[in-house]
Amino acid sequence: MGRDFIREAVEGDIAPGGRFAGVKVHTRFPPEPNAYLHIGHAKALWIDYGIAQDFGGLFNLRFDDTNPTREEQEFVDAIIEDVKWVGANWDDRLFFASDYFDAIYAWAIELIKKGKAYVCDLNSDLVTDYRGTLTAPGKDSPYRNRSVEENLDLFDRMRKGEFPDGSRTLRAKIDMAHANLNMRDPVMYRILHAEHHRQGSKWCVYPMYDWAHGFEDSIEGVTHSLCSLEYENHRPLYDWFIDAVNAGRSDDGSDAWGKKIHHPRQIEFARLNLTYTMMSKRRLIELVQAKLVNGFDDPRMPTLAGLRRRGYTPEAIHDFCTRIGINKTYSVVDIGLLEHCLREDLNKRANRVMAVLHPIKVVIDNYPDGQVDEISAINNPEDAAAGSRKTPFTKVLYIEADDFREEPPKGFFRLAPGREVRLRYAYFITCKSVVKDAAGNVTELHCTYDPATLGGDAPDGRKVKATLHWVSAEKALKAEVRLYDHLFTKPDPDDAPQGQSWKDNINPKSMEVLTECYVEPSLATAEKGQKFQFERLGYFCVDLDSAPGQLVFNRTVSLKDSWAKVEKKGQKV
């Protein structure tokens, strides 16, 4: 019960009498190494890997590197790191489509010999012309009926590099009038005099994805080729190619062409879309190249590298992938769900610390000069094992500027002239007076504290309505904090008026850098990537740019802020 449609199909396939009865379930994640992985890939990855796990099967990581003009080693390395980080385990099954080029080439020769493929001299434009349209049938290439011998000779010379790029292709002989355009004599090989990141200059012809992909899965024994919806129209072609090779072959290998090759089953599902997010690889590359973000691992990017740097955890991503489910319906998931999964995970594991992002100075007038109280603070109320720590309290402190209002609006519980509040784990303080600069801005608060309230409770039982976070002005560490917001201002970045584009919807305030922040001294030894909850503010992690004495934090996600909601509502009225 509650099983997704793919798992149901797999279950049927491996059941007695099923297509793969008695066979071990085998899946794969087949990225093209031409960009960084994003959260949408994590969904696909988690489906592929999760199904292999659930059925006690095998999972491969395979790079689909059939186009040397856009693939690079940099992306291979980045993808491996990302897949590892997400937590999918391919054991020793890391493969490259390019390692199968010889086998795939041999099958192409076989199809030529079987009269099912031919060398076509039409150039790119003419191939398009001959293909017809969605509603009109195409027409046969004039080269469609070349002899097997001529095709073999020409294809061999294509491989040897005798012809320039684009001058000829090897095509499958299917049906130029087919209602499915993918079946109108698709190109199997194109001539490309390009250096391949693994094959060097060995090849002058490269297989097209459609021709190669089914064989890659076949070679690896993949039972279930899971992919996104746009490949649904291609499935009949993959089946045709495998069937074409298997024609003249038998299970025991006694037929003319030998033994049949494995025929995987492809199942398609809808790719992930997120509100306020762009998932197109092309556009993510564009954002990076146009320097609209600071690289693929910019914490605002939906790339796995970006999410990791932002402070996301693999566990939050797993939870998210599980919750969104699998289907064939176009859908856009609320990014709030991703953030919810993150908060839920971080709430359990991130230690609490105090940090003041927009400091305002507080002087405790009746607190002895030079005195330091080591205040005991709980590291994580959700995890008793996390223990506690000491944090210094002194006469001069910083609190959040937003936690004080000279004229508090209705519903504001925090500090105001004459009001008493609690400083978390420390003392009750009462605001006595305010110091302003020439422009009338509040620069300093003078308060008194009640020594009897050490630890945060009043012996006389009196209550306060607010608890504020604070740091010692003298002992705190100065830090840089980067606040992030959605990269786009609209739930659908493509929602732009006539004449404008998605780029006009980029959020100009997606990053705010605060350089005057103060964090409690216990953070001096925080390591890159380490995650914390800054009490009452949100979850933060130490950025890659951080250095000892030069701490830099990223805001991963804010805490839910019900006061902000109340205040907002008050403004509307």
Place this chain on the structure above:
RNA sequence: UGGGGAAUAGUGUAACGGUAGCACAACUGACUCUGGAUCAGUUAGUUAAGGUUCGAAUCCUUAUUCCCCAGCCA
């Protein structure tokens, strides 16, 4: 106007002829040394019209809407 898919609260997803459920969001309230967390509750849905059936989100028919396909990209 060709072919291939898909339609369930605002969003995502269950229900496989038998009480339309869950999660996120939103809104109430309780509790709280984080206006956090937690807990309790509320609002809100089967694209439409016919048909089959004791009974339909589910089966049939028709319509509507949305997505994908005319790279020598993947």
